[in-house]
Amino acid sequence: MGKHELPPAAGAPSRSGAIVRRIFLVLGLLLLGVASAATGFAIFEHKNPVVAFTQVFVETPQQVFGRPSILVLVEGLDYDYTANDQEFSTNSRSDAIWAVNVDFDNKRIYQLSIPRDMVATLPNGTQAKINQAQSDGGVREAKQVIGDWLGIPGFDRYVILRIDATKDIINAIGGLDVVVKSSDCLRYKTGCTDQTIDYDDSWGHLHIHFKEGLQHLDGPQAVAYMRFRHDWCSDPCRIMRQQQVLHAMIGKLKGDQVNTLLHAGNLLGVFRRDVQTDLTDRELLSMAAYFQGIPDSAIVTNQVPYTGDVDLPNYGDSLVPDVEARTRLVQDMLIAPPSPEVSPDAMALAAIVPSSVRVDVVNGSGTAGAAHRVATMLKRAGFTIGNVGDAERSDYETTEIHEHSTVTFAGAKVRAALPALAKPPVVVPDPTATGSPPPPITSDVTVIVGGDLATAAPAATASPVAAVQSH
Numbered sequence: 001m002g003k004h005e006l007p008p009a010a011g012a013p014s015r016s017g018a019i020v021r022r023i024f025l026v027l028g029l030l031l032l033g034v035a036s037a038a039t040g041f042a043i044f045e046h047k048n049p050v051v052a053f054t055q056v057f058v059e060t061p062q063q064v065f066g067r068p069s070i071l072v073l074v075e076g077l078d079y080d081y082t083a084n085d086q087e088f089s090t091n092s093r094s095d096a097i098w099a100v101n102v103d104f105d106n107k108r109i110y111q112l113s114i115p116r117d118m119v120a121t122l123p124n125g126t127q128a129k130i131n132q133a134q135s136d137g138g139v140r141e142a143k144q145v146i147g148d149w150l151g152i153p154g155f156d157r158y159v160i161l162r163i164d165a166t167k168d169i170i171n172a173i174g175g176l177d178v179v180v181k182s183s184d185c186l187r188y189k190t191g192c193t194d195q196t197i198d199y200d201d202s203w204g205h206l207h208i209h210f211k212e213g214l215q216h217l218d219g220p221q222a223v224a225y226m227r228f229r230h231d232w233c234s235d236p237c238r239i240m241r242q243q244q245v246l247h248a249m250i251g252k253l254k255g256d257q258v259n260t261l262l263h264a265g266n267l268l269g270v271f272r273r274d275v276q277t278d279l280t281d282r283e284l285l286s287m288a289a290y291f292q293g294i295p296d297s298a299i300v301t302n303q304v305p306y307t308g309d310v311d312l313p314n315y316g317d318s319l320v321p322d323v324e325a326r327t328r329l330v331q332d333m334l335i336a337p338p339s340p341e342v343s344p345d346a347m348a349l350a351a352i353v354p355s356s357v358r359v360d361v362v363n364g365s366g367t368a369g370a371a372h373r374v375a376t377m378l379k380r381a382g383f384t385i386g387n388v389g390d391a392e393r394s395d396y397e398t399t400e401i402h403e404h405s406t407v408t409f410a411g412a413k414v415r416a417a418l419p420a421l422a423k424p425p426v427v428v429p430d431p432t433a434t435g436s437p438p439p440p441i442t443s444d445v446t447v448i449v450g451g452d453l454a455t456a457a458p459a460a461t462a463s464p465v466a467a468v469q470s471h
Helices: 015-045 049-057 061-065 132-150 165-172 183-187 219-227 235-255 257-262 264-274 281-291 323-335 346-351 370-380 410-416 451-456
Strands: 069-077 094-103 108-113 119-121 127-129 157-161 176-180 196-201 206-211 213-217 275-277 299-303 306-312 316-321 358-363 384-390 400-403 426-429 445-449
Touching: 061 281, 069 132, 094 132, 094 323, 108 235, 108 323, 119 132, 119 316, 127 132, 127 306, 132 157, 132 323, 165 219, 165 235, 165 264, 176 219, 176 235, 206 213, 206 219, 213 219, 219 235, 235 299, 264 275, 299 323, 316 323, 346 410, 358 370, 370 384, 370 445, 370 451, 400 410, 410 426, 410 445
Parallel strands: 069 157, 108 299, 358 384, 358 445, 400 426
Antiparallel strands: 069 094, 094 108, 119 127, 157 275, 176 213, 196 206, 306 316, 400 445
8 A cells, every 4th residue: 555545444345345336236237238138129019028038138040040040850769778768779779750841031941741650761771661760870860861862952959869758858847738549540530539549569668548538647558659650651640740749849839838848958958969950059049039929720730641662672561652642741841831921901801702712622531422512512602613523632630722713812811701610721832823823723713621621511402513624
């Protein structure tokens, strides 16, 4: 201390202490300003402040990835048991395979499931079940084989779900409410009252005793329900159950935000322990913030069908893919999905005269008479009915409305005349509809009746609408 300086008075603040307090004051004001800005934005946009905060201060996926969408390979690993009854997955095959298109620009997610028993060609030229690629060469070979099989340039990222990932995630959020369904109900939505799913496989550690209907499932129960395929429907219905549980998980995570927040620590622990991915923390944070609150209708799921099965040497019963359907699904879900329709204005819909809209109705549900019942309903609503017949296939689960007209919102006008469905049909604009519709399409709108509409359309109607010959 200099000879002319006096010691600070007792209790007087030191200069360094004052500086520290000023720093904290500035930081506090800065944080208050940030919180106020986010809250103000939330009030203005009618959003949750947490959602608003992330949307203001977290980068968008377009900024992070520098592209409008990415393709992600998601695999769930199969597993076996040691002599001591311990699970292991060393050199395991893929138990679940999803090709996922994360569409940032349109805020949609497309998930295409691939049955694990599909026949594919390995890098050495031999044929095997497609899930063998993961066992032979890990995720690198799986990405190559599955990408080639789909006919896409490749995957941008991957996510591997280890043995207990799904079970632990479901337990971490307190279980799920799932409508348990038998294969009949999954495939045809008929004959599914009071049926049970009973199966015991001690070697595979799979014990299922479920009755159809809404049930609360914990992690092991939900995974058992997803794994079950020992009935006539086999892998296709197993994939449908996987998609059921996936939608239930997403619904609970986004619908019960308080529950999700309370279990955030558990979820983070599950992710670090059970998930392997090359997505960075920055990428994950960006996508989590961007897609929170995404509606269920923006998550599109489907699976690649098959035409038959073969006895593949060393692999046994294997599935032969429906190449034409696979090409269509890859195009519509992974390469160039149709842009979401613009929400129609109520006045614009009211201005459309139903009789000015010509509608073809085709049956894609497999339910006899469904197209005629829907056509009769639309005729009563004033629409002009064109051709009524069968679609090119009969396994449409959900109804589709294809719009060929130059009349804006013609498809939405037709949709408004149909019965309310749990998932409203998507109106798909025909990309060739410039000017007048090209032959052989002579209608403004084509309704492809799916299983959902087949059961919703009234069974008792007037005489069926006669099919009109194509011009």
